[in-house]
Amino acid sequence: MSATWHLSGFGDEIDADPRIQAAVLRALGASHIEVRSAWGTNIVDLDEAQLAELKAVLDGAGLGVSAVASPIGKVDISLPVEHEVERLGRALRAAEVLGAPYIRIFSFYYEGRAPEDVRDAVIERMTALARRAEGTGVVLVHENEKDIFGDIPERVLDLVETVDSPALKLAWDPANFVQVGVKPFTEGYELLRPHIAYLQVKDALADTGTVVPAGEGDGEVLATVEALRDSGYTGFASLEPHLADAFELGGFSGPEAFGVAARAFAKVLDRAGVEAN
Template sequence: MWTLSGFADEIDSDPHVQFRTLNELGIRYVEFRSAWGTNVLDLDDDQIGELKRLLSQYGIGVSAVGSPIGKVGIHDDFDEHLARFDRALWVAEQLQAPYIRIFSFWMPDGEDPAKHRDEVLRRMSALADRVGDQDVILAHENERKIYGDVPSRCLDIVESVGSAKLRLVWDPANFVLCDVAPFTDGFADLRPYIDYLQIKDAVAAEGRVVPAGEGDGQIPETIRALKADGFDSYFSMEPHLAYMGESGGFSGPDLFAKATRAFTGLLDAEGIAYH
């Protein structure tokens, strides 16, 4: 059975409102990115403790730490970033999250990403190695303007690093915004490495994010193929219907609910069970 999760900071900055809305929608997991207007990696230990209490109070589990690791420039100091990654590992352990979302570094404007391939792979390998024996998987998201923003470079990362600790997030809207037809152009090659999906759609001609099934993200084709091959993992709502920026997005309670209903409607139409 597939499991729904979501970036609840798209609902509100107050975790009470976040978790209450997830309860109302029947979503029992959160991909935790921020609370009280602060990124999860910048929350202090007491705030993390309070989050653990609230998660228990509302009966919410954590599907992933929605970290910003790798969302820095390829020329930015990496040793400093590794220290931040250590915090991400600690937070994942505290919140019992099986995944940490990561990225593969901003590329300088106008430069061929191939120029930076070796450094990207060095950094991604270092992140995977640093996980050690901790029971958590790094999930690389195909964000625009990073090295791994198109299927060929996502494949390059995961195959070149070759670590069981590094897998892929499939975000169809991000591929659309990179002029990629997700299912047609990338699904077959990337499917062996896809562990996690983030659900938003986009209209290519307008560069606009829309609810699942209303854009060019080929989401019906994708979930149909995943159903056929027995996929069983998390589908995380990340609607971005009111605002989309480099550090995240916002929807508000009503639009978050609208996006969730659009996606679960697709699942219902395909006869896919979920919780």
């Protein structure tokens, strides 16, 4: 089988300047960009003038925006519901200006507590976020991330099925699953496939958690790509290499390492018979 997907990437892993982000992504054959920050400012903190300038830069480069990579839900569960709903409003405004169909979100830190003890609070907050997004035309995609409630497949499934909103789907990150001891494709794919709407491209080694280029770790990236292809997936594949540095709200690779990551993923796609543009 063959398929065509849309190649995107986290621009701020390349450089703080969106012009450089755009130039590198276009040189690597990407048609889209995932926007997490520009000029060193997080997407939810950009003002109207900055959003307009960013839109002009990306339009001038011929890049669409695949997603707003927001930090929504990367806060402690103890904060009130309204805290993240208000920030989501700003992310939705950014998505509107940039023409992004997706906003990436997370399901809250809960250090020092058991996941079952915070489940109700997580569901309450995720439901409020989904309701805020409903009717906007933008879909929230939850990223499985270590140290948040939705870190393993079973809790991710619980979350998305309990909230049960057309405005909440899943972003699949294989490296993050590896880093919490999960074999992504073997232990999570069939369980979560009905809800997967977005692919983040990152791989990792199981023994150390070190992030590596796609196909060079234990993230079962090729098997996942082949299964997505066979299921009719035609969405985005967004490069998030984290090859130089990783930190709480993101990561960095630089232009050279980002190119390494893009070429590694191109090899995976070639083996699977998937084209990316």
